[in-house]
Amino acid sequence: MEKNSVSKATLGRLPLYLEMLRECEPNKVPYISATVIAKKLSFGEVQVRKDLAAVSGAGKPKLGYVTTELIERLEEALGHNSLTSAVLVGAGKLGRALLQYDEFERYGVKISAAFDSNEQVISLGSKTEILPMNQFEYFCKTQNIQLGIITVGAGSAQAVCDKMVKSGIVAIWNFAPCKLKVPANVLLQNENLALSLAHLNNQLCNFN
């Protein structure tokens, strides 16, 4: 599979194209043009052309894209053919909310297992398996896990992060409200929900 680097904004629109095309029933609509797609989604035509060019070639003159091919390209770009397996550490409310979240697979990520150090949390169960922390390293290494999600408190986040790095994880999505130190070869993305809300609140205060 060819891997293209796609901007976050484009990436965000790909599932919308994909859904729309699937609803079109490709056997009835063998070709579809960027103009039609733009109209159906109320997007700008230039944007649609740019987005689709990032994942597919240009359409055929006068005809547009072969619908089934475009669907395949979108699925590839969204990683549907090669779901990335992720693990989550910290199965509290936020962790469990993420485990329940249906949207991740649409974007090519599947949470294979969750881990927690609290026996009570483990016994609660979930549709995703919740395992004790002492199985973490073994699981990640045998399953070749590359992506880790941290939803523990700020106090234990660095220790969890270190454990992830030691277990071969190279991309970390951190929800703990603290700064983490990672080696240069590890991707770190921080998600500070409180900060997003604070930003909106700050705009609101200046807006009133």
Next chain:
Amino acid sequence: MEKNSVSKATLGRLPLYLEMLRECEPNKVPYISATVIAKKLSFGEVQVRKDLAAVSGAGKPKLGYVTTELIERLEEALGHNSLTSAVLVGAGKLGRALLQYDEFERYGVKISAAFDSNEQVISLGSKTEILPMNQFEYFCKTQNIQLGIITVGAGSAQAVCDKMVKSGIVAIWNFAPCKLKVPANVLLQNENLALSLAHLNNQLCNFN
């Protein structure tokens, strides 16, 4: 209270300054310099000076900031003296995770009540009150709520959004994975968690 517009990056560091200063015990440390603050937090000195200038004046030459005054300015900037009351609609897993999240008050926002249309969810209870949707408009209007959080599914998000606007809410934080239409005078901030993860995954795929 004077309202300054503070950048999201600066805003994110303010709670760290505040915590550090409180730990200093201001009665023992009457003055503190940007140099000392920078060292304690491993921040760049220029950044610290800029951040503090955004919420306070410059420090006194040779002495630095009056510790108690700086604490007050930081608390003001973070809205501690005037917590914004918010409501949340959709008390499912994600909604309940946000209700449990302790960080929001540190940034000046308090979730006053949650609403859900599902009787079973309401009966689950929470440390924040969960009320039925038919009380929503009355609650928002009488409590003068300006900020609303949407954690329902994509299918009902626009209806909830419309109800919020009708009830006087002027800032909306949307977690539903869909586009919402709001009037021009309403602030809308979308939080697409799946997209953040997808972005990290996409980087990871190009990184390997």
